Amino acid sequence: MLTALPLSTIPAADEALRPAIRAFLAEHVPGIPPEIRARSWMGFDAGFSRALAAKGWLGLTFPKEYGGAGLGPFARYVLVEELLAAGAPVSAHWIADRQSGPLILRFGTEAQRRFHLPRICRGESFFCIGMSEPDTGSDLASVSTRAVREEGGWRLNGAKIWTTNAHHSHYMIALVRSSGTAQDRHKGLSQFIIDLSLPGVTISPIRDLAGDAHFSEVVFRDVLLPEDALIGEEGGGWAQVNAELAFERSGPERVLSSVVLLDAWIGWLRAEGAADAQSTALLGRLLGHLAVLRAMSVAVTDRLVRGESPVVEAALVKDLGTEFEQAIPALLEDRLGADPAREPPAALLRTLAYTSAMAPSYSLRGGTREILRGMIARGMGLR
Amino acid sequence: MDAVVTDDLLAQSAAELFARHATPAAVRAILGGGPAGVLWSAVEEAGFADALVPEEAGGAGLGPADALPVLLAAGRAAAPLPLGGTMLARAALARAGMAVPSGAIALAEALPGEALRGRVAAHGAAEWVLLPRPGGARLLPVAEAERDDASPYGTVLRWASAGNAPTLPEADWMAAGAWATLAAMAGAMERILEETVRYATERRQFGRAIAAFQAVQQQISVMTEDVFAARIAAQLASLPGEGGTGVAGLDTARIAAAKARIGEAASRVAGIAHAVHGAMGITAEVDLHLWTGLLHRGRLRFGAESHWNAWLGAEFLRGAEAQSLAFVRARLAPPLAENRPAEETTP
Numbered sequence: 138m139l140t141a142l143p144l145s146t147i148p149a150a151d152e153a154l155r156p157a158i159r160a161f162l163a164e165h166v167p168g169i170p171p172e173i174r175a176r177s178w179m180g181f182d183a184g185f186s187r188a189l190a191a192k193g194w195l196g197l198t199f200p201k202e203y204g205g206a207g208l209g210p211f212a213r214y215v216l217v218e219e220l221l222a223a224g225a226p227v228s229a230h231w232i233a234d235r236q237s238g239p240l241i242l243r244f245g246t247e248a249q250r251r252f253h254l255p256r257i258c259r260g261e262s263f264f265c266i267g268m269s270e271p272d273t274g275s276d277l278a279s280v281s282t283r284a285v286r287e288e289g290g291w292r293l294n295g296a297k298i299w300t301t302n303a304h305h306s307h308y309m310i311a312l313v314r315s316s317g318t319a320q321d322r323h324k325g326l327s328q329f330i331i332d333l334s335l336p337g338v339t340i341s342p343i344r345d346l347a348g349d350a351h352f353s354e355v356v357f358r359d360v361l362l363p364e365d366a367l368i369g370e371e372g373g374g375w376a377q378v379n380a381e382l383a384f385e386r387s388g389p390e391r392v393l394s395s396v397v398l399l400d401a402w403i404g405w406l407r408a409e410g411a412a413d414a415q416s417t418a419l420l421g422r423l424l425g426h427l428a429v430l431r432a433m434s435v436a437v438t439d440r441l442v443r444g445e446s447p448v449v450e451a452a453l454v455k456d457l458g459t460e461f462e463q464a465i466p467a468l469l470e471d472r473l474g475a476d477p478a479r480e481p482p483a484a485l486l487r488t489l490a491y492t493s494a495m496a497p498s499y500s501l502r503g504g505t506r507e508i509l510r511g512m513i514a515r516g517m518g519l520r
Numbered sequence: 521m522d523a524v525v526t527d528d529l530l531a532q533s534a535a536e537l538f539a540r541h542a543t544p545a546a547v548r549a550i551l552g553g554g555p556a557g558v559l560w561s562a563v564e565e566a567g568f569a570d571a572l573v574p575e576e577a578g579g580a581g582l583g584p585a586d587a588l589p590v591l592l593a594a595g596r597a598a599a600p601l602p603l604g605g606t607m608l609a610r611a612a613l614a615r616a617g618m619a620v621p622s623g624a625i626a627l628a629e630a631l632p633g634e635a636l637r638g639r640v641a642a643h644g645a646a647e648w649v650l651l652p653r654p655g656g657a658r659l660l661p662v663a664e665a666e667r668d669d670a671s672p673y674g675t676v677l678r679w680a681s682a683g684n685a686p687t688l689p690e691a692d693w694m695a696a697g698a699w700a701t702l703a704a705m706a707g708a709m710e711r712i713l714e715e716t717v718r719y720a721t722e723r724r725q726f727g728r729a730i731a732a733f734q735a736v737q738q739q740i741s742v743m744t745e746d747v748f749a750a751r752i753a754a755q756l757a758s759l760p761g762e763g764g765t766g767v768a769g770l771d772t773a774r775i776a777a778a779k780a781r782i783g784e785a786a787s788r789v790a791g792i793a794h795a796v797h798g799a800m801g802i803t804a805e806v807d808l809h810l811w812t813g814l815l816h817r818g819r820l821r822f823g824a825e826s827h828w829n830a831w832l833g834a835e836f837l838r839g840a841e842a843q844s845l846a847f848v849r850a851r852l853a854p855p856l857a858e859n860r861p862a863e864e865t866t867p
Binding site: 139141142143144145146147152218222249324393396399400402406407412414416417418419420421422423424425426427428429430431432433435436450453456457507509510511513514516517518519520 | 567596710711717720721732736737738740741742744745748749752753755756759774776778780781784813816825826828829831832833834835836837842843844845846847848849852853854855856
């Protein structure tokens with residue numbers, strides 16, 4: 138059984154960051170149309186990421202000696218919340234700031250830290266994560282991309298797929314097999330930092346159903362990796378991949394993916410006086426859900442800050458959060474079609490179309506709904 | 521004393537009391553129309569009903585957030601008592617400098633019209649009913665009420681006249697009653713989850729526990745999510761609002777969000793619990809219906825989802841906020857901890 142989460146609040150010192158962030162966003166984001174802002178953390182704009190870097194807001198949680206701001210997870214929570222609420226294009230630096238940087242900080246050598254972290258903080262190094270393969274999805278331990286040790290380094294062969302931003306990134310941190318066979322499952326997996334400019338790396342963007350090319354297939358043919366491409370322990374890849382999952386599953390990005398659509402709809406309700414009784418009640422319902430989810434997300438973050446690893450609670454936040462994110466476009470399709478004699482603004486409809494189309498990905502990325510529910514069941518002692 | 525420790529001690533003593541006195545058999549007897557006096561006396565003796573009464577007036581001086589564990593425990597036992605209502609009514613009486621009569625006080629949902637009519641539930645132990653009226657809530661004796669109508673959701677009581685009944689200043693008693701109701705519902709849901717997990721690991725089909733089947737696991741996971749959300753919602757609803765103008769400082773916006781969220785959770789949780797229990801859960805013998813019944817009745821009392829969702833949506837639109845998240849931060853989040861040092865957040 139799980140125990141109840143105590144309510145928590147974001148410390149005042151971290152909240153103090155919010156006004157400056159909001160002022161910056163008010164200046165840089167309103168010109169972007171809502172259907173573009175609806176891309177949320179999938180919106181790519183390297184220039185915007187560098188502007189954030191210039192404010193010192195990339196690598197907020199990295200130590201100062203590596204170019205970071207030396208702040209805690211709640212400072213980043215505030216930043217991310219405001220970025221996503223505004224629909225700022227954060228995708229360029231997102232993975233480096235959220236996953237790759239913290240991974241390098243935790244498991245990297247001093248040389249790896251000194252090389253990569255300052256570049257991430259300056260918005261010069263963008264990262265992607267190589268997990269899925271053509272035959273490996275939820276069953277991540279079945280990866281077959283293989284790094285074979287040889288004189289002076291490693292020889293890499295295989296392929297990764299659905300890799301977000303691979304074609305925009307400088308580096309990939311990939312989970313690959315460095316010993317044993319697929320039957321060895323979690324054993325024999327390692328993580329490598331792969332310079333994507335190396336010979337033998339072929340990146341083919343895959344067009345998504347919204348017309349974007351946010352993910353790619355990346356093929357490795359006899360790519361020669363230097364000795365120091367290995368990050369962390371050889372054979373320790375599985376544990377390393379799992380170490381950060383609670384952070385990745387309980388943050389604002391698991392609740393706010395459809396918030397640009399929600400706020401665009403609210404804007405229309407206000408401007409047009411379009412709020413009939415059903416729309417008003419739906420608005421209230423969505424606000425209530427958002428309030429509860431945010432309280433859960435903040436409470437889980439507080440546990441993480443205290444050094445606990447609330448993996449099951451985080452899975453719970455992600456599953457509920459993505460359900461909320463998916464409910465918004467589903468419910469608004471009904472609302473915006475409730476009165477056939479009324480044509481909602483085209484920008485709102487474009488925002489709805491994009492969000493409706495991409496919403497299924499919310500419960501795929503970062504662990505599918507079924508996998509998460511399996512984790513919760515294990516937490517409840519059912520398996 | 522440390523707040524968390526107080527919380528735990530109170531939760532523990534409440535859990536022990538209800539485990540001893542509100543056994544499923546005792547609850548069934550009361551629901552069947554039997555006397556609730558013994559159970560109520562135990563609650564009264566423990567001081568729970570005076571939890572929100574200021575210390576200078578002889579109470580424990582707790583806030584709703586401190587008293588929440590008691591109501592959760594009562595909900596876990598499905599205790600059919602007007603405990604939350606009594607807590608709130610006594611606090612309001614004491615704060616208004618009025619005499620607090622002995623005996624339980626049931627909160628009524630006022631029915632409009634000239635007549636003094638209101639709907640009450642689980643009022644078996646109540647000697648008094650607090651009936652909100654234009655101009656203030658009236659404290660009316662149950663003994664002088666006539667029964668108009670009754671259903672599992674409540675009994676409609678009517679008084680010929682208010683006589684010289686004490687009148688409390690006007691306050692949002694609808695929200696107060698919703699808080700008492702949602703707290704019991706959140707507690708009941710935690711119990712349902714435990715019972716369902718236990719049943720799923722004991723009941724065997726196809727040669728193994730039904731908990732071993734993914735289809736069952738996934739349903740119980742969904743239920744777990746709702747139960748967790750309900751618990752957090754109840755905690756949020758127990759926090760004071762900005763002005764602190766509600767009964768015992770309660771805040772209508774937080775309660776609106778929580779009552780609606782918990783009502784939504786309740787119907788899913790009850791449905792899954794029954795699905796997992798199979799035909800056994802439909803029998804009178806199995807206790808599950810004590811808790812699922814509380815959920816169904818609770819949804820309807822003091823405003824169901826439709827009522828509170830509409831209220832909250834209208835409240836948002838009355839203001840000028842453009843962003844949903846900004847509204848949630850301003851109105852529906854725990855108050856900021858001004859004095860917590862930032863160093864605590866550094867890992």
